[in-house]
Amino acid sequence: MNTEATQLSSSRIRWQGQIESVQCRAWVWRYKMDNRTHHHLGFNLFVKGEADGREGRFIVAVSNTQHTKLQFRIGDVFRGTAWPCIKAKHDIADYYRAGGFKALSRADAQAVPSEPPFTGPLPTIEVFERRGPRMLDTKHWRKQCFVCMWANKSAVEIEYKFGKVKRYRQEPFCYGPRSCPLYDMGPPRQVQYFDTVPSIDDGWMDELCTGQRGDED
């Protein structure tokens, strides 16, 4: 969660700002070594502006329907309302249940560039679901990949003690072409379980998630 926007208000807030990135919104269930399930919820708007009377950067979660209708893109300036994600463990956003959108200015629509990062308009969430993701290095996500339509940071729920204890964290992923020259998986990721050594996700599940498409897709 973006600490700049962390706050304890539990009532609806107003926000306004310029969109710096639009990424798909998803959460991941992990259990030991060979269980990684991606659940796709909608989209996250990474905004620089003002929320609940404070200036800074914050993330607003929107639905697939809202994105399909409004086609959010980098450079747009929007205002709206939303609720703080105080106990929303499956979201990385600061605010969700967004509504009351008003476009204050729209960026020009652009085609998808032929070189990465691919800053074009995002397709529907079903396309992300069908493509599947690979793990993406955290620094890449934060820097060169941040504006890419295929970048993602997911909330992750780890089944730490099955059915009894869960742990939560965030991880970045990439839904882009497997041939992308900017791609870097980053270090393998540990998946803890309470009574054994952690399992290691060293990328083999990426093959399972994306094996249905070719390198250029």
Ligand code: SF4
């Ligand atoms: S690695 Fe993935 S997220 Fe980064 S630029 Fe390439 S396709 Fe986009």
